[in-house]
Amino acid sequence: DIQMIQSPSSLSASVGDRVTITCRTSQSIKTYLNWYQQKRGEAPKLLIYATYSLPRGVPSRFSGSGSGTDFTLTISSLQLEDFATYYCQQTFSTPPWYIFGQGTRLEIK
Amino acid sequence: EAQLEESGGGLVQPGRSLRLSCAASGFVFSSHEMSWVRQAPGKGLEWVAYISETGSPVRYADSAEGRFTISRDNAKNSLFLQMHDLRGEDTAVYYCAREKEVTGDFDLWGPGTLVTVSS
Numbered sequence: 001d002i003q004m005i006q007s008p009s010s011l012s013a014s015v016g017d018r019v020t021i022t023c024r025t026s027q028s029i030k031t032y033l034n035w036y037q038q039k040r041g042e043a044p045k046l047l048i049y050a051t052y053s054l055p056r057g058v059p060s061r062f063s064g065s066g067s068g069t070d071f072t073l074t075i076s077s078l079q080l081e082d083f084a085t086y087y088c089q090q091t092f093s094t095p096p097w098y099i100f101g102q103g104t105r106l107e108i109k
Numbered sequence: 110e111a112q113l114e115e116s117g118g119g120l121v122q123p124g125r126s127l128r129l130s131c132a133a134s135g136f137v138f139s140s141h142e143m144s145w146v147r148q149a150p151g152k153g154l155e156w157v158a159y160i161s162e163t164g165s166p167v168r169y170a171d172s173a174e175g176r177f178t179i180s181r182d183n184a185k186n187s188l189f190l191q192m193h194d195l196r197g198e199d200t201a202v203y204y205c206a207r208e209k210e211v212t213g214d215f216d217l218w219g220p221g222t223l224v225t226v227s228s
Contacts, residue, residue, distance in 0.1 A: 034214040036154070043204055043221055044146075044154060049214035087154050091213030097168055098144060098156040098213070 002026055006088050006101030012109040017078045021104045023071045023088035032092040033071045035064060036100075039084045047086070048073065083108050111135040111217055113205050118222030121195055131188040131205030131219055139183035142208040144215065145190045147201035147224075157203070158190060172198075195226045 003026035013019050023033065031051040036044040046055050048064040051071060061076045075082055088101035117129040129145070145157040158179035159168040167179050178191040188205050202223050206215035 032213060034212075036215075038154075043218040044215075045218070046214055046216045049209070049216070050212040053212075055216065089154075089156075089214070097159060097170075098215075100146075100154040100156065103153040 002029065002090060002092065002099065004088065004090060004099055004101045006104060008104060009102060010105040010107065012107050013078055014109045015078050015080060019075045019078055019106065021073045021086055021088075021106075023066075023073075023101050025069045025071075025090060028068045029090045029092035031067050032090055033064075033066065034089045034091060035062075035073045036087045036089065037082075037084050038087065044087065078106075080108075082106065111207075113207065113217055113219035115203060115205055115219045115222035118203065118224045120225045120227060122228050123196060123226055125195055126191070126193045127195060127224060129190040129192070129203055129205075129222060129224070131190075133186045133188065133207075136207070136217075138181075138186040141210075143179075143181065143188050144206050144208060145179060145188075146204045146206055146215070146218075147199075148204070148221075149198070149201045152201075155201075159208075160188070192224075195224075197226050200224060200226045 005024045033051045035048040037047045038044040052064050063074045065072045086104045112134050114132045121127050144159045147155050147157050157170050157173050160179045176194050180189045202221040204221045205219045207217040209216045
């Protein structure tokens with residue numbers, strides 16, 4: 001089974017900072033890696049799909065990179081509304097199917 | 110506007126059963142694979158179950174295998190999760206999520222329904 005490690009588990013940063021969150025898998029998932037943003041009390045929201053692609057309406061300060069086993073979510077200049085929890089997810093076609101990373105809680109410094 | 114709305118959550122005793130529903134609107138429900146995802150209080154996201162556009166195949170997380178059954182009624186634009194032998198560790202907010210073709214990401218989520226398993 002594929003294992004996923006997301007790091008860090010929490011992160012403190014300031015408005016305007018550049019932030020990077022990583023996700024590593026135990027075997028190649030090509031580019032079947034997605035990122036979600038979840039604000040307190042809300043449902044998750046798709047942030048980046050297929051490693052690089054932004055859904056309509058997601059600001060361009062969010063970007064994704066990687067392939068195979070190592071992936072990165074970058075926020076180029078943090079805004080107040082970006083303080084939330086972020087999850088990676090693999091959707092490569094193998095058990096345990098659609099597992100999520102452990103989450104990264106992004107807090108205001 | 111595409112929407113998902115879960116219902117059926119509540120307080121249930123350990124060992125009992127519960128059936129969750131998810132009503133879809135604003136898109137062609139029968140064209141999308143669907144999943145249930147849950148989140149225990151203060152914890153991360155856990156994928157629970159998947160169903161194809163036609164109802165077969167289905168897939169389950171190990172934690173759901175044998176106790177939960179995912180199903181759908183395309184004529185009624187509805188998704189279901191039948192849960193049996195509920196345990197305290199099943200306490201969570203349960204979300205239904207729409208899967209996008211090809212890339213498999215979950216591009217639409219409902220607001221969730223809370224299931225509390227307690228005596």
